Amino acid sequence: MSFFVHHVSKRYQIWVPEKIEKVFSFFSNARNLEKITPSFLEFKVLNKGDIEMKEGLLIDYKLKLHGIPFRWQSEITKWEPMSAFEDCQRKGPYVYWDHLHTFEEKDGGTLVIDSIKFAVPGGFLAYKMFVEKDVEKIFQFRTEKLQKFFG
DSSP: OGGGEEEEEEEEEEEESSOHHHHHHHHHOTTHHHHTSOGGGOOEEOOOSOOOOOTTOEEEEEEEETTEEEEEEEEEEEEETTTEEEEEEEESSSSEEEEEEEEEEETTEEEEEEEEEEEEETHHHHIIIIIHHHHHHHHHHHHHHHHHHHO
């Protein structure tokens, strides 16, 4: 069975010339994820009203992958203000998706690090054909948006 599941670890980082409080505050607002996600995903947060970030919070989304609509639910499994938080897929298109966001003060700004571990159903071929380029595009887009937003 594991032949048909491909496990991946990725790490992305960006330094922005802004105080950690402002950067962490931006990431603490779940609705801002829509602003830093490429339009080809048609990504939308479904939770109504204000979303108070904390451990145990469930956030529901809808998106499209290669034109196929998906529902995604993530849980905030770690919440350390001004330092880190982690969201883990509870329902969605991957076997699992664990995303650790860390924030470090550095050189008068903030280093934002995204560490992702996920598994793709369909194995290595599915990863190469459908997932790898999309994940790279998503994080390249996010980097560009954060550079513009934080100058």
